[in-house]
Amino acid sequence: MAHPELNNFVSPFSIEERLMHVAEAKRLLGTSVNWLADTMDNAYHDVMGRTPNSEIILDSDGVLVARRAWSDPVALRLDMERLVGAVDHPTQIADLNLPAQPPIPTVAKGVVPRVPLPAGAMPMAIEPQTNSSGIPFYAKLRAEATRELLDTGKGEMYIGFHLDPLYRVHWNNEVDPVEFQITAPDGASVTPAYGVAIDPEEPADADPREFIVQVDVKDLSQPLDLRVQYFACDDALTFCIPVRQDYKVHLRRDEHHGWSTRMNPDGTRMR
Amino acid sequence: MNNYAARYVPSLLALLITGFQPAISMAQMGMGMGMGLGMGPPDARFVVAPEVGEQISDVTIVDDQGNPVNIRELASQSPYTVLTLGCLT
Numbered sequence: 001m002a003h004p005e006l007n008n009f010v011s012p013f014s015i016e017e018r019l020m021h022v023a024e025a026k027r028l029l030g031t032s033v034n035w036l037a038d039t040m041d042n043a044y045h046d047v048m049g050r051t052p053n054s055e056i057i058l059d060s061d062g063v064l065v066a067r068r069a070w071s072d073p074v075a076l077r078l079d080m081e082r083l084v085g086a087v088d089h090p091t092q093i094a095d096l097n098l099p100a101q102p103p104i105p106t107v108a109k110g111v112v113p114r115v116p117l118p119a120g121a122m123p124m125a126i127e128p129q130t131n132s133s134g135i136p137f138y139a140k141l142r143a144e145a146t147r148e149l150l151d152t153g154k155g156e157m158y159i160g161f162h163l164d165p166l167y168r169v170h171w172n173n174e175v176d177p178v179e180f181q182i183t184a185p186d187g188a189s190v191t192p193a194y195g196v197a198i199d200p201e202e203p204a205d206a207d208p209r210e211f212i213v214q215v216d217v218k219d220l221s222q223p224l225d226l227r228v229q230y231f232a233c234d235d236a237l238t239f240c241i242p243v244r245q246d247y248k249v250h251l252r253r254d255e256h257h258g259w260s261t262r263m264n265p266d267g268t269r270m271r
Numbered sequence: 272m273n274n275y276a277a278r279y280v281p282s283l284l285a286l287l288i289t290g291f292q293p294a295i296s297m298a299q300m301g302m303g304m305g306m307g308l309g310m311g312p313p314d315a316r317f318v319v320a321p322e323v324g325e326q327i328s329d330v331t332i333v334d335d336q337g338n339p340v341n342i343r344e345l346a347s348q349s350p351y352t353v354l355t356l357g358c359l360t
Contacts, residue, residue, distance in 0.1 A: 015337060022335045035335040036354075044342070047328045048356060049320035055355040056327070062343035064323045069316045071355050083351055 008106060008206070010140045010162040011257065013128045015040050017136075020166045030099040042256045050255065057083070106163075106206040107170040107235060112198060115210035118146045118156040123257035127223070129246040138169045138232040139178070143249050145215075150253060153217040157190075159249075160210040161197075161228060170204045172233040172240055178209040182249075183225040188217035190224060204233070215251075223248040 012018040018037050026035060038044045048054050055071040056064050057079055066079045077090065121144035128137055139161040149155030161178055163169055171178070178197040182190045190213050197209035215224070226247045233240035321327050331341045346352045 015333065019333075019335060019337055026335070036340055037333050037335065039332055043330050044332050045356070047320070047330050049317045051317060051320065051356065053356055054317070054320070055353065056321075058327060058342075058346040058352045058354065060347050060350055062326045062346040064321050064325055064327060065351070067317070067320070067323055069320075076353065080351075080353075 005162070008103070008109075008163075008165045010142065010164050013137050013140060014130075017164075017166065024104070024166065028101045028103070030101070031096075045256060104165045104168065106165055108202055108205045109207055111200050111202045111205035112207035112209070114208070115158070115160070115212060117144060117158050118212065120147050121145060121156075121158055122147065122150070123254045124150075124157070125250040125252050125254040125257075127248040127250065129248065131246075135232075135241075135243055135245075136167060137164065137245060138167050138243065139163050139209075139228070139230055141226065141228065141247050141249075143226075143247075145251065145253075149215055150220070150251060153188075153215075153220050153251065155215060157213050157215045157249075158210065159213065159226070160208045161230065162208045163206050165206075167232075168235045169232050170206050170235055171209070172231050173200050173203055173205065175231045175233075175240070176229075178228065178230040180211065180226060180228045182213065183227075184215075184217065185219065185222040185224075188215075188219070188222070188224075190215050217251060220251045223250045225249075 009021070012021055015037070018040065022035050022037050042050075045052075048056070049069075051069050053071050054067065054069050055076060056068075057066040057076075059065050065083065066076075068075060124143040124145050126141055126143050128141070140163075142158075142160045142162060144158040146155040146157075149157060159180065161180075163171070177199045180195050182193045184190045184193065192211075192213060195211045195213075197211075209230075217224075226249050227244065228247075229242065229244045231240055232243045327342055327346070329341070329343055331339050334340050342354070
């Protein structure tokens with residue numbers, strides 16, 4: 001994900017969830033172009049040098065006839081005119097009559113204070129541990145680390161559990177709050193290794209549950225094991241189930257993952 | 272559209288990589304960030320990517336229903352194919 005938290009979206013953990021993002025994009029944008037999705041190992045993203053907004057034109061042999069590291073519709077139109085000829089009446093954005101659909105609504109937000117990210121924190125590679133239950137990751141982990149931690153093995157780590165808006169769920173604050181437990185390899189430490197989220201008076205909300213922990217490891221190749229427990233409750237009030245899910249948190253940067261887009265009330269970017 | 276252009280109209284594809292939100296903002300505000308508006312970081316550049324004149328790597332991704340799509344095979348179906356990556360969420 002390039003812009004985590006923008007309109008509450010969180011990174012998909014499976015190709016099925018990535019396709020849910022595609023479906024939501026189609027709903028919101030109302031476009032009629034064909035959509036493709038990259039594989040979960042981001043094969044196309046790698047082929048294109050991990051440029052997040054590039055565009056290319058291929059001929060029928062798959063040979064590039066034009067490329068741009070950042071898409072440019074004016075330049076693209078000129079390319080198309082060069083390749084296939086000009087059209088008499090170029091389509092304008094206004095001609096498309098695109099609908100303006102609202103984002104997915106959520107229950108109350110702004111109930112639980114946000115935890116500031118450590119200065120210079122960058123997204124870490126995480127590995128959700130799927131199991132046979134088939135229960136989705138209604139709340140998804142995002143982990144970020146300071147450069148110091150990723151370089152030396154010692155430093156601060158942010159862990160945040162973000163509800164996935166595509167599942168239309170909320171925190172039910174009338175049941176036990178979110179808990180996490182981190183198990184470090186031998187000779188390493190995480191402080192605190194166990195935490196319980198605050199229990200707000202509001203009966204339900206959709207704010208992330210966030211923590212800062214201190215990590216001290218000698219071997220950066222050894223992942224941390226993280227377990228989280230929470231109740232997943234859907235907004236339609238048809239279920240409220242206890243969920244326990246596991247992750248491996250790798251002490252390396254996730255090169256496919258973008259920076260948080262959380263904003264301060266004054267419009268500046270919160271770091 | 273003139274006859275030549277109509278005959279050779281390329282297939283236009285929006286490629287979703289990891290989301291879509293900047294494009295939503297773009298559509299709603301009519302101004303540019305994210306896919307398709309040509310306003311980006313001034314230092315956006317390819318470090319490792321196929322050059323013009325080179326064949327794209329043999330890579331297979333999926334369509335919006337999860338069906339595999341080989342990019343070279345896709346390109347072979349039209350005179351020209353546009354692929355735009357969207358950093359949309």
